[in-house]
Amino acid sequence: MADFRTDILIGHKEAERVHRQFDTRSRYLQSGARIDVYRLAHDFGIPVVFRPLEGLLGVYVKDPAPGILLTTQRPESVQRLTCAHELGHHWLKHKVSYDDEGDVGIALGKATGRVPPSERQADAFAFNLLMPRWLLVESIKHLRQLDLHLPDPVAVYQLAVRVGTSYMACALMLAKYNFITSANLATLLTKQPKDIKARILADVSMPDWHRDVWLLSQADDGMAIETRQGDVLVAHVREASTAGYALETNGLTAAGFTVLANREIATDASPVADDPVGAIGAFPLCETVALANQTGQAPFEIRQKRPWEDNNGMSVVRLDVKVKLPSKGLSELDRAARMRAACAA
């Protein structure tokens, strides 16, 4: 029987094979940093169904045809990891599997003899499928443009939101790849995502603390992201106030977002080494906090204009945001495929 380390290695190697064979880097990335695990399942020919599952996170069935059941009673990050875990069972040619909290998300935790090798392999597969090293390298690099650096819990949380996994799974993977030390990991695991969200939002409270907080900047301009109803988007942009421009967030309301706060958070007009007056003309950093409360596709755009000029000003940051309801029934892709088949029949 293979030992713990061998199981992990098998899972990782097989996930790497999927990345290579399916060219996930160029074909399966969504929201700039997420492996589209549901599309992978669809392309494997495996339907994914979301439904309440008492005491289970997911099920992989083989007969009469392969399929995946995912619970509706967990956050999206857990659903994605479970889906990747069930895909692992399929790819690794395992038997039918009924997976609960003891099977999913354990691969990088403490080795335990009670977990069957197939679960360890499927879990290692899932972690590497959703968080391959190259994806973390690129995402960490991108986060630096938001002035977020490891091992800050906010950076780890934000990385998890962007790659679409839980905070804990992301922290474990960062330690596995040596992006952070084991001491860093121990500290990170003492932090609760809710407290990290509260730290990002300061005095703004979100209606549902189970939802995610996206931290965006001008570096995200042009990106398309997929959020869920109730997620909060926090945009940090520079207002060209010393060039006469004022930020405008009216478009956000028109696009279905609820603006919770607009505030200046930092200026560069603080003393520097050789000059107590500091930089002159610096554009202050401003924060807009908005709630995604209307489902559908909408532009998240902040503009700025000079009040006396008769034009629409200019875009500071614009993202295409798809706001979704929590998944229920067939996955979106499978539903669309069934509809197409029904229409063609």
Place this chain on the structure above:
Amino acid sequence: MLLDLELDLSEDLMAARDQGCRPTCLAFAASDAHAHARGYPKVALSPEYAFFHAAQRMGVLSSGQGVTMTAMLGTLEMEGQPEEQHFPYASHPPAPSLPLPPSPFPHPIYKRVADPQSPKVDQVIDSLRASQTVIVILDITQQFDRATGNPALVDVVPGDRIRGRHAVVAVGLACNRQGVAYIKIRNSWGLGWGHEGYAWLSLSYLKQQIVTTARFQ
């Protein structure tokens, strides 16, 4: 509201310019004050060249970051600046780095020493009365943004919010009928702001918002 004009050096200067959406206000204010101090106020000097060298002195070449008065005055004394036509301004934010001037620069470069002054409005007035323009750094407010009409006046308003640290050039002096003194400033936000790019700041507004000043020798 009518103003009794005491002096207006703006008549010597070229039309007010536009920095566009870039943090280059100090480069414009320093270039215009420099042009006036040279005695050729209608020959525009290059803010792009001055901003590049000041930013290089500070090691900040990304957009959104301003430069210090120390870096700008050091630049005009040591590196100087050419005429605008020889290194024109890029009104849209250049990315990813600032336009690079050729080295050695193939056109005449003008250098001049400027002295930082204390942030005292009385000294600004003394300089203007000596026919010298003054670079004024102030924390601008919403009222400043909204300057409009002729004359475009900016006064102290309770609850006014600071918008950023900005550079302008003081160019004139006047009083209204109630004896309230105003200083005329030249901005770099184009001809549409204030009155043809100029506004009058009440002395009380300026005293409240002024941060520092500088004057060319």
